[in-house]
Amino acid sequence: MNSARPLWPQIILLIVIITVCVFPFYWMVTTSLKTQIVALEAPPVWLFEPTLANYFEALFEDGVLQTLINSLIIAICTTILSLILGVPAAFALARFEFRGKKDLWFWFITNRMVSPIVLALPFFLIARNLGLLDKHVTLILIYLTFNLPIVIWIVTDQFRGIPYDLDEAARLEGASQITIMLKICLPLAMPGVAVSAIFSFIFSWNELMYGLILTRTDAKTAPAMAVSFMEGYNLPYGKIMATSTLIVIPVLIFALIASKQLVRGLTMGAVK
Amino acid sequence: MHRQVSRRTIFAFIGPAVIGLSLVGIAPLLYAVWTSLHFYNLTKLKRVEFIGLENYWKVLTDEVFWQAMGRTFFLLGTALPLQIALGLIIALVLHQPGLTLLKTLGRLSLVLPMATTYAVVGLLGQVMFNQKFGVVNQLLGGANINWIGDPNNAFFMIIFWDVWQWTPFVALVLLAGLTMVPVEIEEAARLETKSNWVLLRFVQLPFLVPGLVAVLILRTADTLKLFDMVFTLTRGGPGSSTEFISLMIQRVGFRGFDQGLASAQAVILLIITIVLAQLYIRVFYKEV
Incomplete structure (x- = not known):
């Protein structure tokens, strides 16, 4: 039935889709390889002699390397903390019956929808009063507000898919709930745990607003650093794009690894 | 159990x-x-x-606040239909049999915009839409359009990037819906009708509804949260033409230093969000 229709409109459409998705990345990478003089040529040039100077300058002279390390520390720590807090909570939501469970679950999920600016205002004042501005731990903690709901949702879903008979058998052998979770359910739930960890990492790594408001120099994140290049008149476009490339590459790799689960994670399971 | x-x-x-x-x-x-x-x-x-409820009174009677709110929903109202229309076309193309390699490539490239750091999208916008040496004006045949400095153009640019970043998301959600249609039903329907429209309307649409509602509500929440991309691209300007609600609260609190007033605005935004979230979860997640 499809042979009746020519394939070429489909092929053209697919090529357009791929081009539109990929072109900005192509432009980002090529701009990052231009010297300032080439980058400011009007109209822009497509063929030029590439240079890595922007990367060296950004990384080692402007301190982008330190901000990438900060982002990495913060994203990894908040992900680990979300898993430590979220996995047992997910186990309880999937396996135990208790009063207020629905409300609790609702509250966990609602956190996903709250605008960060709502929390950024009070968090800034509190952090300032406690001397916690410009500290890694402040961002690690506040990123829990979006990472914990993600971890709890995905892992609860995963735990529910594990046959209950396995728990039952272990319990008859005298295993405690903690043993059941760690030894029986967790190994089987690893795919969900891994996906939620990837999400948690991506969201934390990508975040700008809290980084902008809650850090200055010591704990400055990479996106906040990229934005701070935007001051003044003669913008260093090559360096800005080099920094952007360094920020984006790790997330793209992670996203491609988790691409099959991406929709499920972004809709918090509404679509599988 | x-x-x-x-x-x-x-x-x-x-x-x-x-x-x-x-x-x-x-x-x-x-x-x-x-x-x-x-x-x-x-x-x-x-x-x-x-000072009691004075800040709240100020917000509720503040034209600028409601303009920012209106602008936020206007963005949602223009970007979302585009995302759904384009997303549906992409999903239908990817759902067709054949051309496996090209379609796999297409699906993978759809993942890229969604994962891109929002702040980087804004920075890319600055570079690509620059009036003098931006590639967009060049591709438009050497046009001399001031994208960032003109209120209407700046708003259009925000719509463009929002559509670029989130159409793939809508497409993949709808594609997931299309693959839920049982093969036998789809084939039986194809024997009955040659019209793709009839197929879409009566056979596939029911399977797309849950995904569409999820998209609607998540995009609503994300538009209320929208900050990073716009901040790096236009900072809400020129004037207040792209100042959406989260940007406005940030400006009042951190550039106007009025934490009291900004907090009142934030609380009102929170109430609106919770009402929408209630709706969201009531409709979707009947679980637990």
Whole structure:
């Protein structure tokens, strides 16, 4: 039935889709390889002699390397903390019956929808009063507000898919709930745990607003650093794009690894 | 299937998450409510005083606040239909049989925009839409359009990037819906009709509805949250032409230093969000 229709409109459409998705990345990478003089040529040039100077300058002279390390520390720590807090909570939501469970679950999920600016205002004042501005731990903690709901949702879903008979058998052998979770359910739930960890990492790594408001120099994140290049008149476009490339590459790799689960994670399971 | 376990066991499992999220998610909110009831200006910290609901009254009668809110929903109202229309076309193309390699490539490239750091999208916008040496004007045949400095063009640019970043998301959600249609039903329907429209309307649409509602509500929440991309691209300008609600609150609180007023705005935004979230979860997640 499809042979009746020519394939070429489909092929053209697919090529357009791929081009539109990929072109900005192509432009980002090529701009990052231009010297300032080439980058400011009007109209822009497509063929030029590439240079890595922007990367060296950004990384080692402007301190982008330190901000990438900060982002990495913060994203990894908040992900680990979300898993430590979220996995047992997910186990309880999937396996135990208790009063207020629905409300609790609702509250966990609602956190996903709250605008960060709502929390950024009070968090800034509190952090300032406690001397916690410009500290890694402040961002690690506040990123829990979006990472914990993600971890709890995905892992609860995963735990529910594990046959209950396995728990039952272990319990008859005298295993405690903690043993059941760690030894029986967790190994089987690893795919969900891994996906939620990837999400948690991506969201934390990508975040700008809290980084902008809650850090200055010591704990400055990479996106906040990229934005701070935007001051003044003669913008260093090559360096800005080099920094952007360094920020984006790790997330793209992670996203491609988790691409099959991406929709499920972004809709918090509404679509599988 | 569920088992009764002791309260202590339940608390041991779920308590840490509840306490953790309360400390970072609820305590600050209570503090924001407290701040919103005070005159609290970062440049006049000696003069923090209780003023009751005055900040709320100011917000509710503030034209600028409601304009920002209206602008936010206007963005949603223009970008979302585009995302759904384009997303549906992409999903239908990817759902067709054949051309496996090209389609796999297409699906993978759809993942890229969604994962891109929002701030980087804004920076890319600055570079690509620059009036003088931007590639967009070049591709438009050497046009001399001032994208960032003109209010209407700047708004269009925000729509463009929002559509670029989130159409793939809509497409993949709808594609997931299309693959839920049982093959036998789709084939039986194809024998009955040659019209793709009839097929879409009567056979495939019912399977797309859950995804569409999810998209609607998530895009609503994300538009209310929208900050990073716009901040790096236009900072809300020129004038206030791209100042969406989260940007406005940030400006009042951190560039205008009026934490009291900004907190009142934030509390009102929170109430709107919770109402929408209630709706969201009532409709979708009947689980637990």
